[in-house]
Amino acid sequence: MTQQHVLVIGGSSGMGLALAARLLSTGRRVTIAGRSPDRLAAAAARLASPVTCVQADISVESQVAALTDDTLDHVVVTAADAVGAYAPLPSFTLTAATAVLATKVLGPWLVAKHLAPALCPGGSLTFTSGIAAYRPGSGASMIATANGALESLARSLALELAPIRVNVVSPGWVDTPIWDTLAGPAKHDRLSAMAAKLPTGRVGTPDDIAQAFLSLLDNPFITGTVLHADGGHRLV
Numbered sequence: 001m002t003q004q005h006v007l008v009i010g011g012s013s014g015m016g017l018a019l020a021a022r023l024l025s026t027g028r029r030v031t032i033a034g035r036s037p038d039r040l041a042a043a044a045a046r047l048a049s050p051v052t053c054v055q056a057d058i059s060v061e062s063q064v065a066a067l068t069d070d071t072l073d074h075v076v077v078t079a080a081d082a083v084g085a086y087a088p089l090p091s092f093t094l095t096a097a098t099a100v101l102a103t104k105v106l107g108p109w110l111v112a113k114h115l116a117p118a119l120c121p122g123g124s125l126t127f128t129s130g131i132a133a134y135r136p137g138s139g140a141s142m143i144a145t146a147n148g149a150l151e152s153l154a155r156s157l158a159l160e161l162a163p164i165r166v167n168v169v170s171p172g173w174v175d176t177p178i179w180d181t182l183a184g185p186a187k188h189d190r191l192s193a194m195a196a197k198l199p200t201g202r203v204g205t206p207d208d209i210a211q212a213f214l215s216l217l218d219n220p221f222i223t224g225t226v227l228h229a230d231g232g233h234r235l236v
């Protein structure tokens with residue numbers, strides 16, 4: 001059997017980095033992409049096996065088109081930038097709102113447009129939405145919008161790109177570096193308060209979400225689906 005090649009856009013941090021580690025441990029070849037070369041280098045240094053690093057911004061079409069000229073078995077997108085993504089409506093600028101949509105919705109659409117032709121038979125695209133689509137909060141209007149739109153996009157692409165499979169993982173609250181931006185010094189308290197509310201009694205780990213991605217990559221009968229890895233957050 002030939003070695004699978006998986007591209008993880010957002011693989012330099014959080015759940016994307018955890019997925020890269022899982023993919024390497026299962027014998028896959030991995031390429032990780034993100035905007036910061038320093039973050040990519042630090043991620044590569046943390047991984048147990050060599051990975052290819054590509055500097056790219058998912059919201060820039062020419063950079064998505066140039067991501068790889070190699071064949072791919074699977075592409076996973078976890079990219080999102082929390083900076084400016086949460087604000088009360090009166091102070092939410094159109095520029096900030098557009099940036100959220102550009103990264104979380106149009107970025108995956110660009111990935112589908114430019115990378116679907118590089119996918120091998122049996123290949124898949126997997127995107128990352130999130131609990132804000134189901135449990136919206138004040139100041140999270142654009143993230144909620146982006147997550148919902150992304151899930152609709154995936155269902156549409158699952159038909160248009162078939163037999164390529166297109167799925168979404170919707171995480172709940174997961175302890176990743178994104179919370180350093182979202183909550184700063186209040187990170188631990190906010191995550192602990194959420195843990196106490198969840199049926200699982202804890203928030204997610206990056207590896208919980210990596211396992212959810214892997215299950216979608218490995219199951220050839222799943223397409224057009226949203227897999228909720230949220231500790232039961234939608235129930236409370």
Ligand SMILES: NC(=O)c1ccc[n+]([C@@H]2O[C@H](COP(=O)([O-])OP(=O)(O)OC[C@H]3O[C@@H](n4cnc5c(N)ncnc54)[C@H](OP(=O)(O)O)[C@@H]3O)[C@@H](O)[C@H]2O)c1
Binds near residue numbers: 130132
């Ligand atoms: N953590 C949570 O509690 C949570 C909950 C629900 C949903 N989610 C969703 O889960 C996904 C992963 O989040 P995470 O917590 O793992 O975040 P993270 O640790 O901040 O990692 C985000 C990754 O995306 C990359 N990235 C950001 N903007 C990019 C862009 N424009 N182009 C290319 N790469 C970009 C970052 O690298 P650079 O900054 O160097 O580009 C980084 O590698 C996101 O879509 C997030 O919205 C997270």
